[in-house]
Amino acid sequence: MTDQEACRLLAEMTRELYDNRLVTAKGGNLSVRCTSRENACWITPSGNFKGGLSPDDMVLVDLDGNKLDGPYKPSVEAGYHAGLMRMRPEVSAVVHTHAPFATVFGMSDMEMKPITTEAILIMNYPNIPFHLGGTADLHSFVLKHVGGGTAKGAYLRNHGLITTGKSLREAVDYTYMVEHTCRILVIAKMAGIEPSLIPQETVERIGQYVAMI
């Protein structure tokens, strides 16, 4: 993937998530690993309106989150975007959104349950305690709980959602999948439905499969 393609994809995906009300005007940031240069990634800029980013707005940062190139300041969350790529070589993209059902889920004490195969894929996401966006505290908590673990994403309490992927498309797909699954769980709770669960044996079988991929 050329830098041009990476930046175009970042702009397109941010716009798609904005149109679906998962990214808000100023809330949400996306990054993708740079392939033309080692130890760097492209990330959305800080503060700009997220419904109208162009490929030229993207910012290149090293894997400590320091700006290398680009017309704006990088997202205030560059620290954990870059850090996740530094700590986990298989991660090539990070997506942070304000997905509403994932946000509701993350401000409750609900637990993800094996209600579908997709739910099993995200059952190990931690719910990271609140720290103000853009702070070193938030970054170190995300890196500790996601960077140092095996979960492919995390809830940010009173804030939103992080997902990662081997590609930007995959990280975005996981965002939709988490939102879809949290919505199903919250709808069931609203309706007073105790959802049936996938048998524990199958959950473990899928869990082992997931650990491999």
Next chain:
Amino acid sequence: MTDQEACRLLAEMTRELYDNRLVTAKGGNLSVRCTSRENACWITPSGNFKGGLSPDDMVLVDLDGNKLDGPYKPSVEAGYHAGLMRMRPEVSAVVHTHAPFATVFGMSDMEMKPITTEAILIMNYPNIPFHLGGTADLHSFVLKHVGGGTAKGAYLRNHGLITTGKSLREAVDYTYMVEHTCRILVIAKMAGIEPSLIPQETVERIGQYVAMI
């Protein structure tokens, strides 16, 4: 319908269901009977991102689900797609989605009730016990409960929805209709509303009419 038209329709309908969040990035599959060749059907490929399939991605399988042609592996659910067309000559298309309200419905003990004429059309859908997607167990349960019966679709517990149709358009329309109706029932339950029902006499009259078509 030429093969070209069949594949174009499959791509269009998959995209439409994806855009409406009934098919997810990797969840959902559609098939339509092949008319240029006996005992075969076109089906969406396995694993590919469902939001961007092209007509050229489709796979031809025989009615036992074995691949005949195409650039990818067929959907892991080809077994029941093909089997339903083998067992029920009037079925020309099968649609499997992760429609959220149908999924909630299918993981509860709610029963479809005659709340509208549309609800009556889908009152005999079975709720098929959970078996892992892509397994012979799931296929044989679907074929037993839908292939061998008169229901035009089924809930898959902890998984999603299957609908069939005399055309791909009809099978997709039934998917929307089931989702629409489950949503109404679940909303009523959320609001503590006990919905009024269509009188039993009318239900039976419509049921007889449905059995004929």
Next chain:
Amino acid sequence: MTDQEACRLLAEMTRELYDNRLVTAKGGNLSVRCTSRENACWITPSGNFKGGLSPDDMVLVDLDGNKLDGPYKPSVEAGYHAGLMRMRPEVSAVVHTHAPFATVFGMSDMEMKPITTEAILIMNYPNIPFHLGGTADLHSFVLKHVGGGTAKGAYLRNHGLITTGKSLREAVDYTYMVEHTCRILVIAKMAGIEPSLIPQETVERIGQYVAMI
């Protein structure tokens, strides 16, 4: 408005309502008064897929609902569409949809309350008892309760919604307005919120104003 414009508008509005999931694949019908010919109206055809109607598909009927022209059978609800225009000269368009929140509302015993100015405009809609779609019973009940009254629309129990307007745009706008207002009321009920109400004095003042227009 020429016949051509009337038919184009019918096709456009049906498609818009379909895209917004208020009209379903086969559920919903729209009509608009013909101006090139007295005592006639254009109506959507019966049975055709509602997501892809073209202007050429529309059917001309007299105000008793008898077909005058067009390539298909008129909607099975032509009887009350035409009848409403016959009985109420100020009505130039009728819209019947399966709007989900209006449908939930119509199958409950909830009453429309003066929660907003818009709600006051629709507080006199009757909730018409269930009769099978397309039957003379349904038509006569609609004509009795809406044709012979002052309400600009009605809930159809276990079925959906009817709105009317001085133009097709206005009838469609009322459909959205009813759905919007029912949604707010049902959401409040779901959340256990007893909504505050507009003072009775203001309700009466607006009611008098509405009666005049």
Next chain:
Amino acid sequence: MTDQEACRLLAEMTRELYDNRLVTAKGGNLSVRCTSRENACWITPSGNFKGGLSPDDMVLVDLDGNKLDGPYKPSVEAGYHAGLMRMRPEVSAVVHTHAPFATVFGMSDMEMKPITTEAILIMNYPNIPFHLGGTADLHSFVLKHVGGGTAKGAYLRNHGLITTGKSLREAVDYTYMVEHTCRILVIAKMAGIEPSLIPQETVERIGQYVAMI
């Protein structure tokens, strides 16, 4: 910004809010400060269908709400739009919508709570008692509670929402943000979830920051 750009933006934003069902057919109005002329603003017209406004439909009013130019009558709410710009020099745009979750929130006794950073930005919005739209009573209450205060917006009880901004884009973004946040709070209430809150210390820190901007 030229007058032409201001009017084009007003048309575009009204349409966007209409398509997102926050502005209804006749409900909602937007304004933006005129820069070619002192003490004046452009505002959407009264009564016109809000789903299809063109830039040429906009009306110029002075900061007392009197019409200066344009083909239609100004919105009946021109009084508080203009008044807010007169009283608060930092306000360059005002947006009034019928956003459904904000409307539900405004007809309840719920309080905005520090559930996210975005929620903190809107915690000081007053809930203005009901007065009929377009009346001097409503205008004076809005000007007293928002014009004379520091809140950047307000709930209108049994009516809808007002937001303001340093630009039209910002005022629209706040509308989405309020709706997004009210939706999260109402969903939590529906599901019986008591949301965790951001610690009071952080709330105060952010509050001080907000007061500065």
